[in-house]
Amino acid sequence: MKEFVYSRASGLSDLTAGATIIAGGTNLLDLMKHEVMTPEHLIDINGLGYDQIEEQADGLRIGSLVRNSDLAAHPLVRNRYPVLSRALLAGASGQLRNMATTGGNMLQRTRCPYFYDTRMDCNKREPGSGCAAIGGITRNHAIFGTSDQCIATHPGDMAIALRALDAMVEIDGKRPRTVPFADFHLLPGDTPHIETVLEPGDIITAVTLPAPVVGEHRYRKVRDRASYAFALVSVAAIIAMDQGRISHAALAFGGVSHKPWRDPAVEDMLLGQTPSADLFAKAADLLLEDAKGHEGNEFKIPMLRRTLMAVLHDTTGMELTA
């Protein structure tokens, strides 16, 4: 690990633009050990007090320092936003969830092996150096929204549920603002090293959830082992039915893109319809129309299709037939 200066922030004025923020540290310290990230100044924000979960008139406000385990176990989250509890519990290990924070989890970096290996070309780690993943081993790479500069995925689970829940991100700094979760993460394009809309000196203070949708919440994750592994594909779903028709459909997908993926056209196709295997197949066709595999991850296309179909059957109470 490269040398760095360590200090603790006691207020926002302590956050200098050139410094790197550390909270749970579960991803950052790993990247520092690999010397993928080499901050010169670490600022510990654990003393800033953003660790409350507050009920609001029209939803929930989750402080950015709330630990993953506390968020997953919180009675209001379990009861009103079960897709979020489920996504959190599907991620990492008990030890890591005790350390990882809401803000940090959103900002975790890709697990692309070429990003982690400092001997390899990576436009995300070293802009302009190239992408060794393209033409390389691509098992965990993206099928949506890739560019010829980067095919990495966002590795998170929590973020996929927050995308389906239409969360908002509260940011403090020079320009305090609230950003829809949908706009928070960026596609790689020509600048894969820029992953979010955060600017130097910004800090995430909270994530807010709108009023809960009463319906079926699911987080279905497919991975190489039963626990403690990143998603090959995952589906966060919130589906409500009214008189036999789909009245609310929110579907977000993990393991498939540089950001939590969502396709409003797929949801529009489902809304107001009576559930049927035919409808679900058409929705999956539409979702996967623009999917593009890279040899090693071609399998994700049929896998995402089957996972989506299974979740739609499950949430609408339909028997899954072969």
Added chain:
Amino acid sequence: MRINLDINGQNHDLEVDPRTTLLDALRTHIGLTGTKKGCDHGQCGACTVMLDGRRVNSCMTLACMTEGSSVTTIEGIGSPENLSTLQREFVAHDGFQCGYCTPGQICSATAMLEEIRQGWPSHASANLEGPFDLSHEEIAERMSGNLCRCAAYSNIIDAIKAAADASKSQETVA
């Protein structure tokens, strides 16, 4: 930099480089070598300790960030003369072969049983609201952050189940 923390009930004042992990501080600065270094990247769980009562990977924690905290390591859980219930059951059920992962397994399981007492759900729980019976699947899921390269998993699970049952019957007696 100087840090002060409580380790197994004893106050320690340490001078550490900011890069020092809690794991290295425990092993090389204090000489508590019960906590093991496996992968050093938060993937194996051999370094698990309890930080303010919660299980964490000490390899993924900077010592300087634990100022004022209280740490419990395997040395604080029991001694050869006075084993904890979990330690006794690991012996009784042969919950190890080489033993390298065992301190982490026991620290992790000690905290995990407390998480269940607090009513925390897991990925394996059918219902997020509980009840959480200590099935094979529940224990395996909740302990997935601790790897055992000897693959003593089935005996580890039996030991944890026996320890949970023992403390439950003790509570009933009390």
